[in-house]
Amino acid sequence: MPFSPQAYRPAAALLSLGQGFYDPVEAADFPQARLRFRNDCAAAEVGLSELTDDEWCAHFGRFVAMPGTLPQPLALRYHGHQFRHYNPEIGDGRGFTFAQLRDARGRLMDLGTKGSGTTPWSRFGDGRLTLKGGVREVLASEMLEALNVATSRSFSLIETGEALHRGDEPSPTRSAVLVRLSHGHVRIGSFQRLAYLRDEAGLRALTGYVLRELYGEDSDDPIRLLDLVVARTATLAAGYMAAGFVHGVLNSDNINVTGESFDYGPWRFAPTWDPGFVAAYFDEGGLYAFGRQPEAIHWDVMQLAASLRLIADSEPLIAALERFAERYQPAIAAAMLWRLGVTPRGPAEDRALVQVVERAMRRTGVALERFFWDAFGGTLPASYADDWEEVRAALASYQPRTSRNHPYWQGGPCSMLIDEVEAIWAAIDRDDDWGPFDAKVAAIRAMGQALA
Structure with a gap:
């Protein structure tokens, strides 16, 4: 029995929403399935670590259905703002939800794909993923997880043996299919689509699904949903900043309502604390630049609030939305102190520390990873001289939260x-x-x- 009977807990909650939310699809028939990466740490949490490599490739390269979960892949329907322009013609165009499982904590998890073939939402695309794109997504998600940012986890990467042609990289290039383990694949754009269609019943159903299945709350209150999403996305924005991460494409269809980061395309890590640093060559106006990410995510959550106006009063929605800033401030303090490896002291003192650290990093152009490595535990080396005295003084009263004994x-x-x-x-x-x-x-x- 390759599925661990204690840990394998299949689910099919998505089917409760009905066919108006997705399209049943079939995976592409790839020439080969060559395993390049399997995440056994993540697999152990959902009872799949005992699969052999051949079984793994059958499920995550050929997409043989797993027992007890979705009987066939489902391409989700959604709309979204892409660089602030509304697009009603999108949806899962090169991916689908393949299975749902409960993890060790009882959370509902989706196994979703990238590069698994065409769907009704592919438009003019080939539904494929380059191997380079898959490698980049594994590296991004692994790095963010290590830096304490809520992220989807790259579960599997399989090379598929096709030659792909792309306009923005040398072609032909190798192909792959990625599977990610994610706490839901419901996007802000999923709600936007229903609002666009004036589908009140659908909005209520999706609100209840997210609250029950993804937040564990016995509620269908849209105000409560928005309040939870505001809190989670403010924490995500803070996590990006403390990690020095630039997602690159923070469109509303790329924002998960659980506040979990996912879908890594033109991402980069900023070498220095440069608010204007961009990840995507096509982001010519810097809409999603490093320092503008909290603003961008807040704007996306505004679109969720606007969508929920179809089933809720405006006043409480606005009140919930306006709490983004007050959620972000303690979240960025917590995230920065975590990276600095020190124990919080109190809201005012922690905010002051973050402000002096940000000023020093921006003024000096210090390499971010070098600084956080040197400063971990709250003690700056002597090589950090004049420009760093304010930081040194602010750190003096902080205690390390863990030792530096690890190799x-x-x-x-x-x-x-x-x-x-x-x-x-x-x-x-x-x-x-x-x-x-x-x-x-x-x-x-x-x-x-x-x-x-």
């Missing part, structure tokens, strides 16, 4: 800058050498253990 602290900081990503891909592309990729994943996980 990670004997080396140097683990970073994930674009040159490193390109070098990892070049080894795979040129020589099919997965050694640097495997080594980086191991280093990221070691960093995560040390920080935790």
Whole structure:
């Protein structure tokens, strides 16, 4: 029995919403299924770590249905604002929800795909994913998880043996299918679609589904839903900032209502604390620049509030929405103190520390990963001189939250800058050498253990 009887807890909650929310689809029939990455840490949490590699490829490369969960893949329907322009023609165009499972904590988890073939929402796309895109998503999600950011987890990456042509990278290039483990795939754009269609019954049904299945609340109150989403997304925005992460495409169809980050395309980690740093070459106006991410996420949540006006009064929706800033401030303090490895002292003192640290990082142009590595535990090395005295003074009253005994602290900081990503891909592309990729994943996980 490859499915652990104690840990494998299949579910099919999505079916309760009915066919108006999704389209049954079939996966592409790929020429090959060559396993490149399997996340056994995540698999153990949903009872799938005992699968052999052949069984793994059958389920996550050929998409053989698993017992007790969805009988066939479902492509979800949604709309969304893309760079502030509303698009009613989108949906799962190269992915689908393949299965639902309960994790070790009892949370409902989706196994969703990227690059699994065309759907009714593919428009003119081929429904495929480049192997490079899959490698990048694994690296992004592993790094964010290690940095304590709520994120989907890259569950599986399988090379599929097709030659893909893309306009923005050398072609032909290798193909892959990615599976991610995520706490739901319901997006703000899922609500926007129903509001666009004036579907009050659908909005109420989706509100109840999210509250019951994803938040564990016996409620169908849209005000309560918005309040929870405001809190989770404010925490996500703070996590991005403390991690130095730039998602690149914070469209409303890329914001999960559980506040979990997902769908990594043109992401980058900022080398320095530069609010204007952008990840996507096509973001010419800097709409989703590093320093504008909290604003961008807040704007997306505004679209959720606007959608819920069809089934709720405006006044309490506005009141819930306006709490974003008051949720963000303690969240950024908590996230920054976590990265600094110190124990919080109190709201006012913690906010003051964050402000002096941000000022110093911006003024000096210090390498972010180097600074957080050096400062972990609250003690700045002597090499941080004049420009850092204010930070040193602010840190003096803080206590470390954990020791630096882990072997990670004997080396140097683990970073994930674009040159490193390109070098990892070049080894795979040129020589099919997965050694640097495997080594980086191991280093990221070691960093995560040390920080935790």
